[in-house]
Amino acid sequence: MDVEEKLSLITRYPTEEVLTVDELRQYLETGARLKHYIGFEISGYIHIGTGIVSLSKVVDLQKAGVEVSILLADIHSWLNNKLGGDLELIRRVANRYYVETFRKVIEVLGGDPDNVRFYMASDLYHNNDDYWYLILDLARMTNMADIRHSLTILGRKMGESVPMSWLVYPLLQVADVFVIGSHIAHGGIDQRKAYVLAREVALKVRFYPLMLNNEKVKPIALFHSLIPALNITGKESREELSEMKMSKSLPDTAIFLHDSVEAVRQKILKAYCPPREVQMNPVIELAHLFSFRERRDKPFIIKRPQQYGGGQLEFWSFNELTKAYTEGKIHPLDLKNAVADEVIERLEPIIRWFQEGQGAHLIEEMGNIMKITR
Ligand SMILES: Nc1ncnc2c1ncn2[C@@H]1O[C@H](COP(=O)(O)OP(=O)(O)OP(=O)(O)O)[C@@H](O)[C@H]1O
Ligand SMILES: N[C@@H](Cc1ccc(O)cc1)C(=O)O
Known part of the structure; x- marks a missing residue:
């Protein structure tokens, strides 16, 4: 498959936005194996938005020769109080229902589940000093306005008494891009703020800088469109x-x-x-x-x-x-x-x-x- 064919697979529906297509083309042209990730909170039942929309793009990327990975965002789900904030339960659900269902869907969509890498977020951080330095480095590089605007990535809005855990969450998500070493950070368009921030800090981070052919690079941000609620009224703005x-x-x-x-x-x-x-x-x-x-x-x-x-x-x-x-x-x-x-x-x-x-x-x-x- 040549670069243009790969690009058209990666950018076809349901892709809504790529930051930027030119950079993606350049990265593909290096011939290096690019790494991708998408993260999921572990909470309730999986719907077609997560299961089919997100994973059909994962399969497109896999077919385009990208090394695809899925982050099971256990710590993030806990911070966001999912599944009653029970971290043990979150991990159990992640390892069983989420991993097995994602594998089945990838197979049905024509992908290869054995070549999808699954990360449990907490495993990436365990006994890892550099990860914590990265978080603190990101805290030095960002301000409250950045974080406030990013709360949409966890489906929350800024109010007077938001828990501190929600404010920590965006830094963790930005850090994930670098710890995984992901050249393509992927999510629904509601995840835009996190990966715009990741691109802004990418050339400054000192821990886990993102490298491509020995050069520090920015992650490509790839967003798919969101499938609307079935009962949407049509009056909503974008x-x-x-x-x-x-x-x-x-x-x-x-x-x-x-x-x-x-x-x-x-x-x-x-x-x-x-x-x-x-x-x-x-x-x-x-x-x-x-x-x-x-x-x-x-x-x-x-x-x-x-x-x-x-x-x-x-x-x-x-x-x-x-x-x-x-x-x-x-x-x-x-x-x-x-x-x-x-x-x-x-x-x-x-x-x-x-x-x-x-x-x-x-x-x-x-x-x-x-x-x-x-
Ligand atoms: N309706 C949707 N269409 C397409 N992608 C979606 C949809 N809902 C969620 N996603 C994507 O799936 C990933 C995981 O989202 P998430 O786990 O927050 O799902 P959710 O159904 O919105 O959960 P919750 O209801 O708990 O907020 C994100 O990248 C998100 O953009
Ligand atoms: N914020 C994403 C989950 C997520 C968590 C961590 C990440 O690194 C990526 C994605 C959501 O709401 O579903």
């Missing part, structure tokens, strides 16, 4: 979208990887889907993610009920679909039915794994944990 993303804290807004076929269908049928509107339309977003990322070998079919003239429309590309939808040629309900069929078809191996395979034990364990920590 800035508010990070609060209206599909989130595990709001179960009705999310399609979980272990949802049954019927639950997935019902959730899509109930989702917000304004006629003729393709921006911030969760159903259109699902079509993009599940039906139009790869080249299709059969058309995407929308059937029209008999009472509205019958027949079917066929689409080969996302552009054709959005054009017809904007022109009012597709009824939202017909779109929802077609999208539901395709989402279910793509998720089927994962749903089956949760119902009959190894995933069944994991989800049972998680169910018990969620009852205690709720």
